[in-house]
Amino acid sequence: MLSKKILMCAAVLLITATVGTAAVAEPTSETITANVGNIGLNIAPDEMNAKVGNIELNVKHEKMTTDMGNGESKLTPKELLGELIFFDANLSEPKGQACEDCHGKDVGWSGPNEASNVLRGGVYHGANVSRFGNRKPPTIAYSTFAPNFRLDNATTGAFVGGEFWDGRATGKIRGTAAADQATAPFLNPLEMNNPDGDAVVNKVCTSSYADLFKQVWGSNACGDKNKAFDYIAFSIVAFEASKEVTPFTSKYDAYLDGKVKLTRKEMKGLKLFKGKAICDECHIADPGPDGQHPLFTNFIYGDPGTPRNPQNPFYNETEFNPLGAAYIDPGLAGHIQNDPKLLKYQRINYGKFRVPTLRNIDKRPNETFVKRYMHNGFFSSIEDVVHFYNTRDVLPVCGFSGSVVGKNCWPLPEVALNANPKVGNLGLTDEEEEDIVAFLKTLSDGFIPPK
Incomplete structure (x- = not known):
């Protein structure tokens, strides 16, 4: 990953030196083409050639194509800028932590550190390595589709939308939930730990890609720190919305497009998913009214009854968690209770979290890699998650002699x-659980249909 960062920065230095830093509010229709090691970049029309060492650039102008060896995606200058910010480990305090450290491509843009997944329940430390968050990093893939946070039903107290597990990135600041979320980790003392937005802006505006920042947002982009911080957010969102992060390239997408058939087991799993297992009530599997491929979430909030995760290091985070082991995550309630107008809905939303997308739920670099699931990372396999939804209210409560979590108790x-x-007593057989898991495995991006 380090070589990728170095190569991208080298490309940007050459690109911006050639293209210049003229004010550009939005990417133009031109493109840029470049070969940087094994990274292919496509940028468009008036061709300018540059060669520095073994790095060759064909600078043209609009779209940038990044070939990372497992598919090609075209990035606009704004998307490329967002990618560079996303992978920049100099933007934390102290330096050393980038967005990618909690959101890795090989695992579907969720937690990529297997040691943290195994030993700490998928909860990650921040730039200050003695501090830990209280939840597992959610995926950023497909996150830009999230609607702004709102009260959906005043009678039932149901909310929808927003970003983060508790919806606290509402969209009220920058107009979209994704944009509000994008810069929050920079300022979180448990994450990237910067003192304020100005500190982040100063780092971006003195980075190796500062010229690209000005090319995309204007020559005076660094002049107003508040606006510049917004530009950083919008750049990250552009990257998250790009086909690099949100490509709709799973086997299920190919199936919907008529390019491949699902196996008998996968088809049985899909039928169960939409029927007996009632997964489809929250994780919509059908295309939208205009044929849009499904996001596998309806962005509402719920509590499947997830147990507390004793591996969560936040229980020992005494500086930020004075309750210690007695801490209970209130979820959505912890967010809305800060608004006097919404406080009356606090109780009915206590312990609820936003329904995540199931896309890339099994995306892993290899079959043995351990991922974590649910807001607190309690589960370490999708098999366990499906079994929990099926038997939560059937198996005894753990604590008796010989009890084994997930085997004979919960x-x-x-x-x-x-x-x-x-949920909790779905009546699924072992084979039906396996069928559902087989279907869930078709949701990983990067599938290449047979020719």
């Missing part, structure tokens, strides 16, 4: 108050 929910009563 721990009680961390918050039982609003645990979803529709």
